[in-house]
Amino acid sequence: MHDALVIALSSPVLVGIYKDGVLVEEIKNEGMSSDVLAEIFDSLLERYTFSHLMYAKGPGSFMGIKVTYVFLKTLSIVRKIPLLATDAFFFNQNSPIKAVGKLYFVKNRTTIELEPLTSPEIIGFELPKTIELEKFNSDNLPYYGIDAVG
Known part of the structure; x- marks a missing residue:
């Protein structure tokens, strides 16, 4: 048996396959989550x-989060x-x-907040080489952080 982890909060979409908590296959795709x-x-x-099945539930791309959740929830x-799921800061x-404009999501211990930042150091998302299921939980509803702009 294996575990699958999806990070689809930005490009590329990352999918990791884990056996006994160790990454055994990594897939990167530059396409949109809805397509790939x-x-x-x-x-x-x-x-x-x-x-x-595990995923990064946000914050990040509103559409990426939504599509990933619906896809994985259906498969589940x-x-x-x-x-x-767990929050994106884990990765x-x-x-x-990045949120919108000059606003960025930041995690302060246990809370996620929006803050205006001028030139933050941005680190891309990465699949961990090993995972522990205890770092994820069944509270798998998406975290959007801000309301959709309509």
Whole structure:
């Protein structure tokens, strides 16, 4: 059994496959999550049986978060695979995450806030080489941080 982790908060979309908590396959795709997730998982589901699906639930790209959640939640229900999540700061060394304009999401211990930053050091998202399921939880609803602009 394997675990799948999806980070689709910006480009590229990252998918990691883990065996006993160790990264065994990494997929990077520059496409939009709405275009590439089904294609990626079509191939993965032919090769692997998953015991957990995990994802970065935000903050980040509103559409990326939404599409990833709907896709993985559907797969979770249909295949009866638990869906777990954690916030995006877990994957970028707690670096600020672009929100809108000069606003960035920052994590201060346990709270995520919006702050105006002039020129923050941005660190890209990365798949961890190892994972512990205890770092993820079943509170898997997306975290958007700001309301959608309509």
